[in-house]
Amino acid sequence: MEIATTTLPPSVNGGTGPHSYAQNSYYQRGALEAAQEIIKREIAEKLDINQLFSGSSTSFCIADFGCATGPNTFLAVQAILEAVKLKCQSSEGLNSDHVPEFHVFFNDLASNDFNTLFLSLPPKRQYLAAAVPGSFHGILFPKASLHFAFSSCSLNWLSKVPIEVTDKTSPAWNSGMIHYTNKEVFEAYSSQFAQDMESFLHARAQELVGGGLVALIVPGHRDAIPLSQTTIKMEFELLASCLMDMAKTVENDCCL
Amino acid sequence: MEIATTTLPPSVNGGTGPHSYAQNSYYQRGALEAAQEIIKREIAEKLDINQLFSGSSTSFCIADFGCATGPNTFLAVQAILEAVKLKCQSSEGLNSDHVPEFHVFFNDLASNDFNTLFLSLPPKRQYLAAAVPGSFHGILFPKASLHFAFSSCSLNWLSKVPIEVTDKTSPAWNSGMIHYTNKEVFEAYSSQFAQDMESFLHARAQELVGGGLVALIVPGHRDAIPLSQTTIKMEFELLASCLMDMAKTVENDCCL
Numbered sequence: 308m309e310i311a312t313t314t315l316p317p318s319v320n321g322g323t324g325p326h327s328y329a330q331n332s333y334y335q336r337g338a339l340e341a342a343q344e345i346i347k348r349e350i351a352e353k354l355d356i357n358q359l360f361s362g363s364s365t366s367f368c369i370a371d372f373g374c375a376t377g378p379n380t381f382l383a384v385q386a387i388l389e390a391v392k393l394k395c396q397s398s399e400g401l402n403s404d405h406v407p408e409f410h411v412f413f414n415d416l417a418s419n420d421f422n423t424l425f426l427s428l429p430p431k432r433q434y435l436a437a438a439v440p441g442s443f444h445g446i447l448f449p450k451a452s453l454h455f456a457f458s459s460c461s462l463n464w465l466s467k468v469p470i471e472v473t474d475k476t477s478p479a480w481n482s483g484m485i486h487y488t489n490k491e492v493f494e495a496y497s498s499q500f501a502q503d504m505e506s507f508l509h510a511r512a513q514e515l516v517g518g519g520l521v522a523l524i525v526p527g528h529r530d531a532i533p534l535s536q537t538t539i540k541m542e543f544e545l546l547a548s549c550l551m552d553m554a555k556t557v558e559n560d561c562c563l
Numbered sequence: 564m565e566i567a568t569t570t571l572p573p574s575v576n577g578g579t580g581p582h583s584y585a586q587n588s589y590y591q592r593g594a595l596e597a598a599q600e601i602i603k604r605e606i607a608e609k610l611d612i613n614q615l616f617s618g619s620s621t622s623f624c625i626a627d628f629g630c631a632t633g634p635n636t637f638l639a640v641q642a643i644l645e646a647v648k649l650k651c652q653s654s655e656g657l658n659s660d661h662v663p664e665f666h667v668f669f670n671d672l673a674s675n676d677f678n679t680l681f682l683s684l685p686p687k688r689q690y691l692a693a694a695v696p697g698s699f700h701g702i703l704f705p706k707a708s709l710h711f712a713f714s715s716c717s718l719n720w721l722s723k724v725p726i727e728v729t730d731k732t733s734p735a736w737n738s739g740m741i742h743y744t745n746k747e748v749f750e751a752y753s754s755q756f757a758q759d760m761e762s763f764l765h766a767r768a769q770e771l772v773g774g775g776l777v778a779l780i781v782p783g784h785r786d787a788i789p790l791s792q793t794t795i796k797m798e799f800e801l802l803a804s805c806l807m808d809m810a811k812t813v814e815n816d817c818c819l
């Protein structure tokens with residue numbers, strides 16, 4: 308469950324200033340908006356309300372793994388909540404007025420700016436809110452306690468840089484590069500991603516109740532589609548633009 | 564459930580600097596240490612483990628209402644957890660190895676410094692941790708979901724200044740005073756305390772499972788004991804000392 312501090316990925320920029328995640332997450336919001344209809348449809352089709360409430364529980368627990376500081380997480384939670392409400396109201400065997408209490412858990416690393424998240428919680432929300440600090444590659448909830456696990460644009464952040472990439476004697480050594488230059492590096496990162504996905508899913512499998520759902524939004528692209536036709540091209544261009552700006556700043560400083 | 568922002572009491576000083584609550588809460592720690600043995604004894608005597616686990620739940624939920632930023636809350640939680648573990652291991656009808664998963668919720672106002680709390684969580688803790696932002700005078704948890712509600716040195720902070728005290732036309736008007744000078748002021752604060760306790764207990768009554776326990780540490784003193792024989796005397800002396808220091812600072816500044 309524990310990951311050494313030195314290998315933890317950095318958290319997103321906190322606060323609400325011009326460089327904060329809260330002010331610079333339109334791209335992630337776009338991914339969420341694109342997926343919202345699919346999530347709503349899947350909840351309508353696949354969520355078995357009667358099975359979920361066959362025990363003594365009367366509350367419905369939603370968790371957003373890798374929530375950052377907002378505001379995207381609040382939009383996602385609201386969409387999930389509305390879809391579950393609709394499903395409850397249209398389910399046979401349940402009183403049409405029956406809407407469960409919603410308990411929403413916002414998860415991110417302990418270094419995430421939860422202070423900003425808490426202060427920007429929607430004041431008229433329809434749910435009880437809580438936060439869970441820690442890596443989503445480990446257990447964060449009691450067994451069979453979650454009804455809906457969600458994660459958007461978070462699983463692409465690996466738990467650590469693969470050891471081989473930082474090993475000078477390895478063919479996957481990638482010093483001085485900002486992207487991969489050979490298949491060994493590619494394979495090292497792929498392998499790390501596979502390990503991370505496995506640990507994430509293994510933890511969620513224990514935390515979810517029978518009949519619970521998982522919805523994941525993970526940036527990626529299909530095989531055989533050229534990079535130039537994917538959003539990754541845009542990300543590389545953005546990164547290149549930042550590096551050019553940094554280079555110009557250094558150049559100007561040198562000329563002073 | 565909602566309390567207007569303007570009437571909310573201030574949160575404790577965040578961070579871990581010299582003026583932080585984390586560095587200035589030895590007095591509150593003393594109160595906790597004095598109460599620990601009573602809490603342990605009451606858990607041993609009164610907690611009905613078999614009743615608590617008669618449903619499908621296998622986890623034991625503890626909440627600290629008004630936790631501040633630590634480290635006192637971690638000591639309290641550990642003491643409660645150890646006492647519950649002991650009770651489980653000695654209970655008939657349960658496997659002696661049976662120890663539930665502990666789910667601990669740290670509650671305080673949304674303006675509390677939860678970032679400091681999360682970063683100082685004990686690394687080798689025996690529980691899953693979560694935080695709940697919001698006033699403990701309202702509902703914060705789903706119905707019948709908590710097993711142990713705890714609060715230490717928090718309920719003495721009122722939800723607001725009583726309206727009468729700020730009303731110039733009221734006999735309880737107390738402008739310019741740092742303590743009460745007549746019985747109307749005393750009664751206004753007493754009445755506010757009674758209302759706050761009622762709303763606190765009303766919320767917990769809904770959140771607790773049948774057979775759950777509540778432990779509260781509230782500073783106070785017995786009737787007929789002179790103030791000079793209570794800790795309140797110490798607090799007044801501390802406050803007076805601070806005011807004297809402030810007055811000296813102003814005096815020195817004027818002489819410059």
